[in-house]
Amino acid sequence: MGQAVYLGLCLLGCLIFNPVVEGAKNGTAAGRARCAPGALYYKQFCYIFNSYFVSWHLAEVTCQGLNTGPESHLVSILFANEGKIISSYLSKKGISDIWIGLEATRSNGYMVWEWSDVSPLSLPLWDGRTLSSAISANECVSMTNIRNTNAQKWLQRACNDTLPFLCKYRAEY
Numbered sequence: 001m002g003q004a005v006y007l008g009l010c011l012l013g014c015l016i017f018n019p020v021v022e023g024a025k026n027g028t029a030a031g032r033a034r035c036a037p038g039a040l041y042y043k044q045f046c047y048i049f050n051s052y053f054v055s056w057h058l059a060e061v062t063c064q065g066l067n068t069g070p071e072s073h074l075v076s077i078l079f080a081n082e083g084k085i086i087s088s089y090l091s092k093k094g095i096s097d098i099w100i101g102l103e104a105t106r107s108n109g110y111m112v113w114e115w116s117d118v119s120p121l122s123l124p125l126w127d128g129r130t131l132s133s134a135i136s137a138n139e140c141v142s143m144t145n146i147r148n149t150n151a152q153k154w155l156q157r158a159c160n161d162t163l164p165f166l167c168k169y170r171a172e173y
Contacts, residue, residue, distance in 0.1 A: 063167035074101030
């Protein structure tokens with residue numbers, strides 16, 4: 001029961017307390033017909049920031065519970081430009097670390113990395129690094145050092161660590 005209440009508060013905060021952000025291309029507010037109020041719109045996708053510090057799994061469940069029409073998941077960052085837009089958006093909010101939708105599953109003695117929205121994973125990552133396939137307790141990924149683009153990177157972490165997070169879903173037209 002307590003977790004359900006917490007999830008409800010997360011959703012409420014996500015949809016109500018986030019200010020409207022500037023559009024990624026033209027500096028205009030994201031169109032309400034495309035994204036929920038307060039969401040960032042970029043290349044047919046909407047991004048909603050949630051400031052609650054939660055585990056990776058609770059963040060993913062919260063994203064999936066958004067009433068956005070199409071499926072919503074923790075953000076998958078597939079291209080360098082997408083990463084830059086997201087970094088700029090979060091940097092304006094003073095955020096330095098967030099959960100992203102990359103998680104490992106264990107298979108045949110190795111960790112296999114997958115996006116929570118099942119987008120194709122291309123290696124090396126857009127930041128030029130590769131993820132470790134060695135078994136470890138760090139099975140989830142965060143984006144860290146967001147405010148310093150020269151030091152920005154993805155970091156393998158324990159999934160029970162608590163961070164704010166970013167949800168992504170396809171915009172409706």
